[in-house]
Amino acid sequence: MAWIMFIETELTPNPATLKFLPGQQVMDVGTREFRDEDEAAASPLASALFDLGDVTGVFFGRDFISVTAAPGVNWSDLKPQVVAMLLDHFVTQAPLFNAPDASAISVPDEDADHGDDPADADIVAQIKDLIETRVRPAVANDGGDIIYRGFREGVVYLQMQGACSGCPSSTATLKNGIENLLKHYVPEVNEVRAA
Numbered sequence: 556m557a558w559i560m561f562i563e564t565e566l567t568p569n570p571a572t573l574k575f576l577p578g579q580q581v582m583d584v585g586t587r588e589f590r591d592e593d594e595a596a597a598s599p600l601a602s603a604l605f606d607l608g609d610v611t612g613v614f615f616g617r618d619f620i621s622v623t624a625a626p627g628v629n630w631s632d633l634k635p636q637v638v639a640m641l642l643d644h645f646v647t648q649a650p651l652f653n654a655p656d657a658s659a660i661s662v663p664d665e666d667a668d669h670g671d672d673p674a675d676a677d678i679v680a681q682i683k684d685l686i687e688t689r690v691r692p693a694v695a696n697d698g699g700d701i702i703y704r705g706f707r708e709g710v711v712y713l714q715m716q717g718a719c720s721g722c723p724s725s726t727a728t729l730k731n732g733i734e735n736l737l738k739h740y741v742p743e744v745n746e747v748r749a750a
Contacts, residue, residue, distance in 0.1 A: 562576065562638050573624075592605045598651055599650065607637070611625045671705055678743045689736060712748055715749065
């Protein structure tokens with residue numbers, strides 16, 4: 556009896572990016588973004604997607620893969636190639652990364668970049684909790700991720716990844732959505748900025 560697998564696709568708010576759902580877990584822990592061929596060298600799947608020539612970004616989420624097409628590329632031409640590549644990868648159960656090395660997987664280093672003032676530990680805990688429980692699930696639905704990068708002097712620094720990083724509406728999402736949410740629940744937050 557042959558095993559049949561389907562790859563579902565979903566549109567994202569970023570018209571250059573499609574979200575592919577293989578119906579199984581992609582990443583055990585964390586997420587991983589590949590912005591160019593050099594970064595993609597860590598993953599046979601990401602590397603193969605970049606080798607198509609029309610791909611400018613790949614993002615591995617918990618149960619999805621977002622692929623960003625180069626400007627001017629028609630998804631009706633690229634999508635069947637991506638689906639075929641994903642089917643081959645998952646049916647053959649090929650490894651996602653070249654080495655079982657933990658450095659191949661990027662678990663967000665949440666204290667990188669802007670750091671936190673130790674005096675703000677309670678505020679930072681509230682911010683991180685809101686991001687984890689309210690913001691990240693919504694951003695993952697759109698084919699991306701959001702990473703906390705620090706809180707300094709009333710400013711929260713966040714990094715958008717995957718479909719969200721190049722999305723035309725990402726600034727509005729940061730400013731109107733996330734900033735308003737954080738200001739509402741954490742009065743010490745004055746602003747949200749992209750890191």
